[in-house]
Amino acid sequence: MRYLPLLFTLLLTACGGGDSDSPAPQPEKQAHPGIQIQALVQAYAPDQRLSPAITGKLGSISYQLVDSAPTDVVKISADKQYLSILNAGTTELIATDSGNSQTKSASQRFSISISKAARSPLLTNDISQSYVAGAQLSPSISGVKGTLSLTLAEDQPANVVAIDAQDQITVLGSGSVKLLAKDDGGRNFQADTREFNINIAPAETAFATYLNIAGKPLIFGGKLLPVYSGMPTSEVHYQLAAGANTQVVQVHPTTGAMNILGAGETQVEVQQVAPANHTQVPVQRFSVQIDKARNLALKASDVTTRFDADKTASFDVTGVQGKLHYAIKAGAAEDIISITDAEQGEFNFQGVGETEVEVTDAGNDNYLSASRTFKVKVEAMIASSLQAISLDTQYQANQTLTPQIVGANGSLSYSLAPTSATDVVTLDATTGQMQVLKPGTVEVIVKDDGGELWTAQEQQFSVTITKQDNNLFVVENSRVNYAANALFTPQPSNNQGQVSYQVENGGDGVFSQDADTKAITIVGAGRGWITATDAGNDFYNPASSRFFVDVAPLYGSLQISSVRSQYAPGKTIEIPMSGTIGNLSMKLHSGQSDVVSVDLANKTLTVKNAGSVTYIVTDSGDAGHLSQKAELNVVIDKGSENPELALSSALVSSVYSPGASLNVPGISGRGIDSELSYYADTASSKVISLNETTGEMTVKAAGIAEVTVIEQSRNYERTRRDFNVSIAKAAHPGLSLDEITQSVVYYPDRKVLPPEFTNAFGNLTYAFGLQVSPEYAELTSTGELTLHAYPRSGDNDYFDIIVTDDGGNNYQSASLNYKLFLRDIEPGLGEEASLTFDGSELQIVSPAEVGAGEVSYFTAIGGRGDALSKDGNDELRGGYTTIVTQVCTDPDNYKGCTFITLRLQNTSLCSDGSRVAYPIASKSRYTCPGLSQPVSSEVTVSMNAEDPYNAWFVNPGRFQTIKPIVVTHFAKPYRSGDVVEAGDIEARAWWLINLDITKE
Secondary structure (H helix, E strand, O other): OOOHHHHHHHHHHHHHOOOOOOOOOOOOOEOOOOOEEOOEEEEOOOOOEEOOOEEOOOOOEEEEEOOOOOOOOEEEOOOOOOEEEOOOEEEEEEEEEOOOOOEOOEEEEEEEEEEOEOOOOOEEOOEEEEOOOOOEEOOOEEOOOOOEEEEEOOOOOOOOEEEOOOOOEEEOOOEEEEEEEEEOOOOOEOOEEEEEEEEEEOOOOOOOEEEOEEEEOOOOOOEEOOEEEOOOOOEEEEEEOOOOOOOOEEEOOOOOOEEEOOOEEEEEEEEEEOOOOOOOOOOEEEEEEEOOEOOOOOEEOOEEEEOOOOOOEEOOEEOOOOOEEEEEOOOOOOOOEEEEEOOOOEEEEOOOEEEEEEEEEOOOOOEOOEEEEEEEEEEOEOOOOOEEEOEEEEOOOOOEEOOEEEOOOOOEEEEEOOOOOOOOEEEOOOOOOEEEOOOEEEEEEEEEOOOOOEOOEEEEEEEEEEOEOOOOOEEOOEEEEOOOOOEEOOOEEOOOOOEEEEEOHHHOOOEEEOOOOOOEEEOOOEEEEEEEEEOOOOOEOOEEEEEEEEEEOOOOOOEEOOEEEEOOOOOEEEOOEEOOOOOEEEEEEEEOOOOEEEEOOOOEEEEOOOEEEEEEEEEOOEOOEOOEEEEEEEEEEOEOOOOOOEEOOOEEEEEOOOOOEEOOOOEEOOOOOOEEEEEEOHHHHOOEEEOOOOOOEEEOOOEEEEEEEEEEOOOEOOEEEEEEEEEEOEOOOOOOOOOOEEEEEOOOOEEEOOOOOOOOOOOEEEEEOOOOOOOOEEEOOOOOEEEOOOOOOOOOOEEEEEEEEOOOOOEOOEEEEEEEEEEOOOOOOOOOEEEEEOOOOEEEEOOOOOOOOOOEEEEEEOOOOOOEEHHHOOOOOOOOEEEEEEEEEEHHHOEEEEEEEEEEEEOOEOOOOOEOOEOOOOOOOOOEOOOEOOOOOEEEEEEOOOOOOHHHOOOOEEEEEOOOEEEEEEEOOEEOOOEEOOOOOEEEEEEEEEEEEEEO
16 A cells, blocks of 8 residues: 555656656755643633643644543543533643644643632521421532531530431421531532521410501600500510610500600510410510601801901800701801811801801700701901000101001001191101101001901001200309409300300309399309200200309419219310419329329310219419419219110011021110110010020011110110011921822712821911812812712813911911822722622612602713713613723733623613613603602613624623722702702712623
């Protein structure tokens, strides 16, 4: 036979003739680079196709078992190209790649391990029946995968039933026992053990069954009787159950009659005594429920009050039965008051105007919750804080004065009083700055417009510019020789006006003064005292100088009078000296040598310092007169005030920085040996801390402080100078968050509290940075965010929120934007149920009741896009809603994924048994026959092959969703009894729908 191909080839060559061309030689195939196959491990699933992971494949793959490998683990198809599961176990196969036109075939061994499959648990049923001796029991057990065996559970009595070797159960006596059903799972499934009960009861006793009593009104002292079916035994005992509420009813022990004590629910225990030789009647309990009464006495009065930023006020509510809760009524102004304690009704003021507050009494054991709405009107505060300090200063050329105003609440304006002189100062109406023109007094009116929170107010203060004191006016003491009836004319110096003279003590026998002309005439020797008065002028006050005149006798002796004057630097004083004949000399006798300098040649003294000194002056005389000594006593009193003492600035300005140090203004013109001290009043001490010795200031708060500088020196009495310290509010360092991006899990009507800020100095207010529809979310000024709905596809899945800190007393305001992202919903956050859609119709029935004539609708989110109504019409009769979602065979790793379309339809039930058919977003109310309203709210979830993607959903496998579809039912709050509660439409219930679809 092996020669037949060669013979066939020779025959073909012969038939073709000798002129034909020879065929071209075929190239030799290359060696296959090899294939790699990973060992396959999979759980048992009947006839499931296996797909080994093969790399390096060039042609088609065929499979065969390795010799001696188990043959009952996997099944190889007839064409040897497909594998499917037969049983659990491990086997080994050879995969052969056929190669291609250029490559030879290649083979590779690999193993397949099929583990026992997880299985559904055994379903056992308890057995309960009356005792029959020797009765055979047949337990109902389903879900068995292998060999089943029965045994008594541990510590169970052996006198109730017996189990033989064939697992037959025989009744031995009455009682209860637990048995274990053990399924070894067979070859392909895991083992499982389940427990079930067998109850063998004695003969039954006929007795009454007591029924619950509910919905009874609260009538204190009213009587209720037990309700039962059947006939009670002849002896019955009644009592409240242990631990039951003792404040609802009082029970008669034998008749069971109950006196009503209060609202609530309690339980009554009934013991029916069985006749002899009967089974004991079990103790029964029935509940008694007394409805709470309505609180008709709850009253809330309207509030009218005045704004007070530092005050915490409270509301007046009477007839309270339970815990109260106060809140700004929805839609009312939220910038008038801020409720700080929602239970106690305490609030702070935020602005002026009107708003509405809703108070809810939670009720108590006997009364229902009740709500009342009342108005709150906040009027502007009556301002009385404005204070203006009158100014009193001595005239100085080109002097500028600044008003000292505290307690202003708004913008200030200034004007002169109608009766004030206009030539004393010029006044800036806005700043109040005054330029001094001349001495005088004016009245200035300062007006405060009150700003937003205060009434207007005004104050009047005086500005007094006093004339200057003429401290240089003097008439020096003098000495003259006696000359009978000689006219004496004093010599004044530094006078500013006309000088008049008045002889004291009638002239002391030395002078005589004409009553009309005031002329002074010498009438005798001795000392006479005269007072000189300078009348002054428009800029100087009158001044006086008292001096004496010594009228010497004619014997020519040296006479020197004492000198006393007030300190004025460089002031020259004539020495009251007479009787000089020869040369004068002197020496220090006592006192301070730096008080004056003495010029004997000109008989003058020049003032150097305040103090006292005594010199001995000697007149040498001449050939006809003897020398003579006389004391020159000089006293220079301190000046009234140091006119040279000045501050470089009357204002120290800074910005608030706690603990910052400030320096006093520069001080010039200090007197000799002067010492400075500093003083600030109590109000100023709240702004700065002042070192009274050094003047160093430390910032404590923003505001205005007044500081007084006091100088004590040798030559002047105490001198004061004032300056102001203005501390402006500091720039806010900026709000900060540990995480500028926040995130929360979404669920309908979730309330989210704001994050905590560690560097806020005042009150925080919140607002959306980007416009957000109230359909999706609402944000209060206090930062509480309510999530109503998940944003539609294409809208932001986050909220941009602006928080503003008003900075309090010491800082300027500052704002910060942060983002709050929404994460997909998670189970366990309040959903009605987490449901599984396996491809067949799923009916969702909402437990939420809808009031008559009220709107109700559903939403669906969580798909790959928005839920869409058929033809875009939410109210299409017979219409429905579609939503596209993604399902995967390996959802955790996003593998084997495809799109499918779910169909959702409002199929709410009508009273006649029919159902409506609308898109779930429909808000139609009277959709049932006869224009009636559905009696239930229901949604049907299904798949339809006509919808997009569903026609291609044909691949076998188990497909699951990555995240659930969320269906939410929206309606107004409603309570049984046809009472629609106050409030807007809200999420009443929601469901999580997970897809788990198996395609064969």
